[in-house]
Amino acid sequence: MNYLIDGHNLIGKLPGLELSMLDDEQGLIELLNRFGQGSRHRLEVYFDGAPAWQAGVRSFGKVRAHFVSASSSADEAIRIQLARLGKSASNWVVVSSDRSVQAAAHEAHARALSAEDFANQIQARKNPTAGEKETPKDQPLSEAEVNEWLKVFKGHKKK
Numbered sequence: 001m002n003y004l005i006d007g008h009n010l011i012g013k014l015p016g017l018e019l020s021m022l023d024d025e026q027g028l029i030e031l032l033n034r035f036g037q038g039s040r041h042r043l044e045v046y047f048d049g050a051p052a053w054q055a056g057v058r059s060f061g062k063v064r065a066h067f068v069s070a071s072s073s074a075d076e077a078i079r080i081q082l083a084r085l086g087k088s089a090s091n092w093v094v095v096s097s098d099r100s101v102q103a104a105a106h107e108a109h110a111r112a113l114s115a116e117d118f119a120n121q122i123q124a125r126k127n128p129t130a131g132e133k134e135t136p137k138d139q140p141l142s143e144a145e146v147n148e149w150l151k152v153f154k155g156h157k158k159k
Contacts, residue, residue: 002042004078004105005032006096006115007065008049013097013119029060035122036062044081046074075101082108 011017017027019034025047032043043063050056057066060095068077078101080088085108094105095118102112 001090003044003118004081004092004094004110005043005045005118006074006094006098006101007045007047008074009096009098010045010115010119014117014122018122025065029063029065031122032063033061035125048072048074048077049144079104085110094127 005026008019010029011024017024017031021027024058028045032045032121035041036043038067041062044066045063046066046068048068049070052069052071055067055069057064059065066074066077068074075096075098078096080093082092082094082104085092087109089105089108089110089112091110092105093111093113094101095113096105097115102114105112119142
């Protein structure tokens with residue numbers, strides 16, 4: 001699945017992130033990277049209000065962040081991107097609780113998802129239920145495990 005995300009709209013829906021934070025955008029980008037990890041998701045997030053010298057597109061791992069200048073808006077940038085996508089817009093989900101952005105998504109035949117619903121998806125992936133397994137993380141072997149493996153490999157010497 002591919003996502004066009006109204007960044008500031010989503011930030012207000014996620015626990016631990018607030019628009020008043022200095023690093024709110026970076027925090028969201030990090031969450032989105034974790035959300036997209038191990039998947040083929042394309043994640044494009046739009047933030048409005050960027051000063052002219054900071055406007056532009058930058059990649060952060062799986063996330064492409066569009067910093068929209070203060071002379072426009074993330075909503076307008078998403079609408080423009082939907083128009084550019086043409087028929088392939090049907091392969092995208094637009095994440096925003098803004099009704100006009102959702103209407104633009106429907107008009108382009110993209111799926112619309114509220115920021116609240118997407119925030120719930122992020123939280124569900126971040127906190128798997130008891131029946132789901134969390135992705136294991138690499139951990140160093142204990143000394144006992146290293147010794148056990150050494151015994152195994154010493155028993156299989158090259159001939």
